Amino acid sequence: MSELRTAQRLQLYYWMSLTRAFDDRMVAMWKQGRGVGGTFSQRGHEAVSVGAATALADDDVVAPLHRDLGSYLVRGLSPERVFSNLLGKADGVTRGRDANLHGMGDLSLGIIGFVSHIGLSMPVALGAAMAFQQRNERRAALTFIGDGGSSTGVWHETLNMAAVVAAPLVVIVENNQYAYSTPLNEQMAITDIADRAAGYGMPGIVVDGNDVEAVHHVTSAALDRARGGGGPTLIEAKTMRMLGHAIHDGAEYVPAELLERWKKRDPLAVYRARLTADGVGDDELRWHDDRAKSVVDAAVKHAEAAPLPDPSKLLDGVYAQ
Amino acid sequence: MTATNFGFSVVDELPVGRTLTYLEAIKEALTEEMRLDESVCVLGEDVGGDFGGAFKVTHGLAAEFGNARVRNTPLCEQAFVGAATGMALMGLRPVVEMQFADFITSAFDSIVQFAATTHYRWGGAVPWVIRAPSDGGISSGPFHSQNPEAWFIHTPGLKVVAPATPADAKGLLVSAIRDPNPVIYFEAKPLYRSVRGEVPANGHVVPLGSASIARSGGDISIITYGVQVHQALEAAELLADEGIDVEVIDLRSLKPLDWDAIRTSVIKTGKVLVVHSANRLAGFGAEITAQIAEELFDDLDAAPRRMGAPDTPVPFSPPLERAYRPDAASIEMAARNLARA
Numbered sequence: 001m002s003e004l005r006t007a008q009r010l011q012l013y014y015w016m017s018l019t020r021a022f023d024d025r026m027v028a029m030w031k032q033g034r035g036v037g038g039t040f041s042q043r044g045h046e047a048v049s050v051g052a053a054t055a056l057a058d059d060d061v062v063a064p065l066h067r068d069l070g071s072y073l074v075r076g077l078s079p080e081r082v083f084s085n086l087l088g089k090a091d092g093v094t095r096g097r098d099a100n101l102h103g104m105g106d107l108s109l110g111i112i113g114f115v116s117h118i119g120l121s122m123p124v125a126l127g128a129a130m131a132f133q134q135r136n137e138r139r140a141a142l143t144f145i146g147d148g149g150s151s152t153g154v155w156h157e158t159l160n161m162a163a164v165v166a167a168p169l170v171v172i173v174e175n176n177q178y179a180y181s182t183p184l185n186e187q188m189a190i191t192d193i194a195d196r197a198a199g200y201g202m203p204g205i206v207v208d209g210n211d212v213e214a215v216h217h218v219t220s221a222a223l224d225r226a227r228g229g230g231g232p233t234l235i236e237a238k239t240m241r242m243l244g245h246a247i248h249d250g251a252e253y254v255p256a257e258l259l260e261r262w263k264k265r266d267p268l269a270v271y272r273a274r275l276t277a278d279g280v281g282d283d284e285l286r287w288h289d290d291r292a293k294s295v296v297d298a299a300v301k302h303a304e305a306a307p308l309p310d311p312s313k314l315l316d317g318v319y320a321q
Numbered sequence: 322m323t324a325t326n327f328g329f330s331v332v333d334e335l336p337v338g339r340t341l342t343y344l345e346a347i348k349e350a351l352t353e354e355m356r357l358d359e360s361v362c363v364l365g366e367d368v369g370g371d372f373g374g375a376f377k378v379t380h381g382l383a384a385e386f387g388n389a390r391v392r393n394t395p396l397c398e399q400a401f402v403g404a405a406t407g408m409a410l411m412g413l414r415p416v417v418e419m420q421f422a423d424f425i426t427s428a429f430d431s432i433v434q435f436a437a438t439t440h441y442r443w444g445g446a447v448p449w450v451i452r453a454p455s456d457g458g459i460s461s462g463p464f465h466s467q468n469p470e471a472w473f474i475h476t477p478g479l480k481v482v483a484p485a486t487p488a489d490a491k492g493l494l495v496s497a498i499r500d501p502n503p504v505i506y507f508e509a510k511p512l513y514r515s516v517r518g519e520v521p522a523n524g525h526v527v528p529l530g531s532a533s534i535a536r537s538g539g540d541i542s543i544i545t546y547g548v549q550v551h552q553a554l555e556a557a558e559l560l561a562d563e564g565i566d567v568e569v570i571d572l573r574s575l576k577p578l579d580w581d582a583i584r585t586s587v588i589k590t591g592k593v594l595v596v597h598s599a600n601r602l603a604g605f606g607a608e609i610t611a612q613i614a615e616e617l618f619d620d621l622d623a624a625p626r627r628m629g630a631p632d633t634p635v636p637f638s639p640p641l642e643r644a645y646r647p648d649a650a651s652i653e654m655a656a657r658n659l660a661r662a
Contacts, residue, residue: 061411093443094442094443097441097442097443098442098443102442103438103442103443104443105439105442105443105444105445106443106444107410107444107445112407112410112445113439113442113443113445115434115435115438116434117430117434117435120399120403120430120431120434120435122400122403123399123400123401123402123403123404123406123407123431124403124404124406124407124410124435125407126400126403126404126407127403127404127405127406127407127408127409127410127411127415128407128408128410128411129407130392130404130407130408131407131408131411131412131413132411133389134362134389134390134408134413141407153399154399154400154403154430154431157395157397157399157400158397158400158403158404160395160397160400161394161395161397161400161401161404164395165392317440317441317444318440318441318477318478319440319478319480319501319502320440320446320447320448320501320502321501
């Protein structure tokens with residue numbers, strides 16, 4: 001495993017800082033009643049989405065979900081387009097068609113948008129991987145799923161088929177302890193979801209989902225293996241959903257002491273401390289934080305001023321021409 | 322060759338000449354498109370290797386095009402349809418074989434929630450085809466006989482076709498494969514080897530959204546598709562002896578629908594009977610007759626009528642299934658009543 005250079009580490013830090021700043025601003029605006037519909041905070045997931053997406057090569061593809069804001073941003077969706085999407089604006093990623101972070105696909109950036117039926121991105125990512133395999137291209141597909149989604153039938157169907165065809169696919173389970181209000185012990189009788197990989201005949205790896213470099217390294221290794229014909233990998237990133245399921249959810253069902261414990265492991269704070277210990281100056285880190293905040297400021301300003309979609313275009317785009 | 326599957330024999334080679342069975346026409350469309358376009362590939366249960374599918378439609382494709390393009394899948398409809406969507410998003414043109422149309426419900430989410438909505442939501446084109454062997458009348462029971470087209474016509478973003486003749490089976494499959502959208506192709510399995518017809522050799526295309534006049538007539542219009550086209554034509558011949566001149570419109574494409582063909586025929590005859598094998602209740606016939614009632618009310622000489630299966634699962638035993646299905650005799654009776662109305 002090659003060590004990351006300082007410039008790469010600062011990139012990881014910047015993307016996490018940007019993701020956090022974007023998320024904080026979104027949550028604040030929705031609480032002020034300045035949002036449209038519901039939305040989903042990814043607070044606590046920054047290290048997973050950023051660590052994984054930064055492991056992708058340009059021509060790989062990724063199918064992220066609603067806690068993977070960092071992946072969309074790392075892949076190149078501009079914060080303006082994403083914020084416009086949240087507000088249902090005409091220049092949002094889905095042009096007002098799909099809600100909050102849903103449906104934010106853009107094939108020019110190698111991003112496949114998701115649907116609310118969690119689990120359904122898994123076979124689609126598998127199919128992308130099978131297309132690369134069929135054309136002998138050295139590319140891989142990455143997708144995410146939650147602990148909740150790991151109970152679906154399509155999870156099983158996909159992982160089994162991926163292993164059978166040795167698809168260049170990496171699946172990251174973001175185990176954030178809760179499926180909406182349901183804790184892990186009511187979802188499964190095992191401790192590590194990664195254990196299930198053995199039943200499919202693929203490697204299953206547990207990684208600290210709050211350690212961005214650890215996520216980056218295991219994802220890089222799994223993607224390399226996939227591109228080289230070694231088949232799929234299941235990675236379980238253990239983390240914590242720090243806010244509710246969706247914006248309206250106060251998550252009172254989560255024990256306060258559990259949140260307190262995870263708060264001490266906040267992925268952004270942990271990484272900041274590590275970089276500081278390794279000699280990165282506070283000024284430099286603050287520069288990245290300030291840059292992230294100003295990018296978010298500009299995105300919000302852009303999105304609030306952007307036009308709403310034209311109702312006369314309601315029927316446009318149901319079919320490709 | 323005499324090996325059988327579900328009572329049908331294996332077809333190894335296309336016959337010399339241009340008269341093909343319905344099944345041979347489907348296979349010819351697949352073969353020609355796979356030769357023409359490297360992005361066309363096939364996946365599904367048992368489609369690969371020497372086996373070539375439960376009905377042998379894909380027999381020989383793996384030998385010609387290799388296992389990478391003719392993929393056997395595990396028993397996982399949700400995943401292999403989802404995988405087809407991912408392949409399509411990456412520029413391939415997968416043709417998925419659903420072993421029986423009945424099993425398509427196991428892939429419902431991947432079809433109606435994901436594939437069908439993708440282009441509208443974020444502009445990702447999903448050019449796949451699902452071939453779904455449908456319809457019954459051959460004692461295949463409740464789960465190997467269904468006609469689930471209405472669910473998919475009801476879904477924005479899908480196209481739905483249902484050929485009745487070998488020429489259309491080929492031409493519509495070619496169009497479906499070349500279309501940039503997800504298309505559900507209902508192939509009527511009772512027609513696989515029971516219907517023969519002339520099929521153009523190369524580059525035969527039947528555009529989606531175009532009906533054909535299977536029989537021209539002036540007294541009443543029977544609007545139908547799939548297996549029931551043949552039943553309606555049989556009924557029309559019997560009625561001709563009584564001086565009732567029936568027009569049979571073969572829709573071929575259910576979505577998009579050739580409304581012009583329906584309108585022209587209804588205006589000509591003033592009497593319309595819509596027939597399909599699928600359940601009558603909330604079936605596609607309800608939509609067609611509703612549109613006719615709304616837009617052509619003044620052109621009608623009688624209320625539009627519908628025939629379809631009753632609101633029951635498909636029964637197995639021959640006398641029950643005969644009672645369940647519209648056929649030439651029941652169509653003849655309904656059409657005669659309508660002609661006299």
